[in-house]
Amino acid sequence: MTDRPDRINYIVKILWPPHCRNRNQKVLEERADIVKEMNGMRSKLENFLKASCSGSYKVSNEYDMQGFNIGLEMGPDVYNLVLEQATIGYEVSREIGRYNIFSDKYIKHKILYTAKGIVID
């Protein structure tokens, strides 16, 4: 992951609902209900970010078979996004990207849920 857009320090992937994942284009063309659900989830996330983020954020327009990326400026917003997944009804991928000032790249880290909070591996 490279080419940091302005002020985006973290990249988090939001996973589609389980039954929407790994669907190829042909299936999606035939199943408008699934596409509607995916778009609805994206809108829901966008509304949640609008209401809860104190820093800037960007929802990617690119979809893949697992989910879509969200770029966030501030760490507490990322923490909140990870914490609220059960409440709002989405699933965050276990891998997050954090911008590294030395390498000018997003470094991937695995999220760990511990008794003391959310850390990385």
Added chain:
Amino acid sequence: MRKYEYITVLGYNTIQLPFSKLKQYGPIISVSSHKEEMQHLDYVWTRQEKDLLWYLQQKPSPVDCVTTPELYKKYVFYDEVHSFPPISPQFNLTLDINTDDQTLALLSAIGLCDKRVLLVGYDISDLRILKDLRSVIMLHPDMKFYFLCNPPKTKQLDYCSNAECILFKDMEKLKND
């Protein structure tokens, strides 16, 4: 992030030069012992959790901290906490738990800068620190290192072609370099 052309590494020694003046020579990265002048620091290298938290709690703006991978893992969601740049094993430079904070601050500075490093208040009385400093200088021949001190000039870096000892009273000339 675009790399800085110039950066200042602040070591353990106290200096008489006001930090505000030192800022004219580029951003400052310091070891964690200069808390009283924190408002002039751009980056701090620290391996102590209590120091990290102290710098993060400063108002109005916390100081960016470069720290160990262990602390970084814990504080990854703090925007001002950065991990130490990955460093491959290099000839004549051994990095381990005993590596001095000044050396690690210097390596962090090199990760942020691509042209000129000023070493200010840099304590080279310890032989290992001096050896590490020489190794770092020699491993970066494309960069220029200026060691600032009071008279007399040190001769310890004389055989490093890309290093020069400058007296504080002559440092104005660095502005024209």
